[in-house]
Amino acid sequence: AVVSTQSTDRHNMVQMNELSESYPFTISEADFWDSVESVTDPSASSVDIAIGLASSGYYCSKAGTNSCPADESLEGRAEKMDNKMNNAPASYFGHVLKFKNSASMN
Numbered sequence: 001a002v003v004s005t006q007s008t009d010r011h012n013m014v015q016m017n018e019l020s021e022s023y024p025f026t027i028s029e030a031d032f033w034d035s036v037e038s039v040t041d042p043s044a045s046s047v048d049i050a051i052g053l054a055s056s057g058y059y060c061s062k063a064g065t066n067s068c069p070a071d072e073s074l075e076g077r078a079e080k081m082d083n084k085m086n087n088a089p090a091s092y093f094g095h096v097l098k099f100k101n102s103a104s105m106n
Contacts, residue, residue, distance in 0.1 A: 010085040011092075013053040027051065038095040041067040049095055055081055057092030 014024035015032045027033065033046035044052070048061035051074050058081040064070030071077065081088055 010056045010088045010090065012056045012085070014050075024054075027054070035101065036097040036099055039098050040093075040096045041065055043067065044095065049097070052092075053094060056085055056088040057094060058085070058088040 015030035016024050024030070027047060027050045030050065033050040036046070036049065038044040038049050041048075043066040044061060045065075048065055048068070051059050051062055052068075055074075059072065059074040059077060060068035061073045063075045064073045069076075079087070
């Protein structure tokens, strides 16, 4: 299959360490994900949310949730996402996030 990347931007959401650095925290280093919950998939853990948003929806969770089939998860998907995200969807429904405590982020 030919993958066309013309006019198809992919977007992801990750936590950065410093504005002067161009690489993100790993999911285990990032504290943002522990401060939010998914309104659209309440069964998703902080790791599930981070994986979904970091992969632009290519993986919908780590191993599957009530709203994410296991075969579309990081552990269940046979074909892995390529390093330029060219096989990730151009559009991703994603999560509607809610802060667990409004005073938790500055």
